[in-house]
Amino acid sequence: SNELKIAVGAMEIADKVVKDVMTKIEDVFMLPDTTILNAKTVMEIVKMGYTRIPVYQFGDKNNVTDMLFVKDLALLDPDDNFTVKTVCGYHKHPVKFVMNDTPLPNLLEAFKKGEGHLAMVKRLINTDDGHDPSYELVGVVTLEDIVEEILQAE
Numbered sequence: 001s002n003e004l005k006i007a008v009g010a011m012e013i014a015d016k017v018v019k020d021v022m023t024k025i026e027d028v029f030m031l032p033d034t035t036i037l038n039a040k041t042v043m044e045i046v047k048m049g050y051t052r053i054p055v056y057q058f059g060d061k062n063n064v065t066d067m068l069f070v071k072d073l074a075l076l077d078p079d080d081n082f083t084v085k086t087v088c089g090y091h092k093h094p095v096k097f098v099m100n101d102t103p104l105p106n107l108l109e110a111f112k113k114g115e116g117h118l119a120m121v122k123r124l125i126n127t128d129d130g131h132d133p134s135y136e137l138v139g140v141v142t143l144e145d146i147v148e149e150i151l152q153a154e
């Protein structure tokens, strides 16, 4: 039955972690905060079809500081030539981060508690010199990715 399949799928996510279901960083549509929101760029962004777009600073894709929601573009006048930075500064959608080895049940709990259903996935970079750990971004994960994993179980 479908109910049984969903129950089995829910059990199977217990053994999986974020990196098993995330969208890899090279496939993530992100924008530099310096992007000018004119008619052309707004059309390109809308065409991509994503609801939420990570925004990075200083040309560094590891430095994601904001989320741009496509719905934020609805009331924009393209002739104003606002930058992504300006629009993000107005809405201030928080960016969530999760480690790549976080178990999916934990991420599901976090998504249930919070209002945001997308997190940036980061990976700890080995530092054998005893200095502060550093991270690199390796993907994005959404509630949809977990639900997909539950529903695809045989």
Ligand code: ATP
Pocket (backbone or CB within 6 Å): 022, 023, 027, 028, 029, 030, 049, 050, 051, 052, 053, 054, 140, 141, 142, 143, 144, 145
């Ligand atoms: P929604 O369905 O809430 O309108 P959406 O279609 O933009 O939003 P989700 O449904 O949450 O996004 O996720 C669908 C898939 O797209 C997931 O695999 C997710 O990892 C991926 N995804 C979400 N945002 C991006 C993005 N900016 N770039 C690339 N992949 C993304």
Ligand code: ATP
Pocket (backbone or CB within 6 Å): 062, 063, 064, 065, 095, 096, 097, 122, 135, 137
């Ligand atoms: P909270 O207590 O709400 O979790 P936090 O200050 O720990 O807040 P998070 O957003 O949860 O911040 O991020 C956790 C970790 O993510 C931080 O310790 C930091 O190392 C890392 N981080 C924060 N901002 C960025 C960023 N722009 N790019 C990459 N890693 C970041």
